[in-house]
Amino acid sequence: MALGFFALAIFLFLTLDPDVSPSSTASASAASSEGVEITYGSVIKLMHEKTKFRLHSHDVPYGSGSGQQSVTGFPAVDDSNSYWIVRPEPGTSAKQGDTIKSGTIVRFQHMRTRKWLHSHLHASPISGNLEVSCFGGENDSDTGDYWRLFIEGSGKTWKQDQKIRLQHVDTSGYLHSHDKKYSRIAGGQQEVCGIREKRADNIWLAAEGVYLPVTESKQVE
DSSP states (O other): OHHHHHHHHHHHHHHSOTTSOHHHHHTOEEOOSTTOBOBTTOEEEEEETTTOOEEEEEEEEOSSTTOOEEEEEESOSOOGGGOEEEEEOTTSSOOTTOBOBTTOEEEEEETTTOOEEEEEEEEOTTTOSEEEEEEOBTTBOOGGGOEEEEESSSOSBOBTTOOEEEEETTTOOEEEEEEEEOSSTTTTOEEEEEESSOOGGGOEEEEEEEEOOOOOOOOOO
16 A cells, blocks of 8 residues: 555646645655545545445446447455546636635546547446446547536545546536446446436545645735
């Protein structure tokens, strides 16, 4: 686990925006306590609350539907293919280190393959709901990658271990998982899909990761 966090710290050092100071980089933390604010640029794992599986992807395409890179729920905690970089919606003033309010549109970039968490009207392989995939690339992102974040409860900004829902902007489907598992290529991993109804199975939490510190506003002299 420690080696994984060290590798993430190196990754962050190499990919941080140039406007972020070295002192801010040094204070990025492998957070494990409740209440840490999640900011753009943080690298996190999303845990499905009901099953405790992590949102996961790897360079394996779906055998049906879109044929795009598959997204699953993964049972193990320590798999590097479950890390996602939290990114803002393009064209906004949001920047690395900013906190994220409930109702904000966000994107999730898969750290290993650089593709974006995506959805559309193709049917998911097991349940026939909305397929969730990984698609695009570093500079190739569209509205199919947009997810509106809703905090469950009274919180206003997203924090670790806080219950959230992610609603896909184009299809209105909530990011969803359940105990329906793949038996062949992704044996033991469970289906991730989109469902338009609010259910207990579309609650997620930010779990393990490297959380960038909140960027302090620069005061004008």
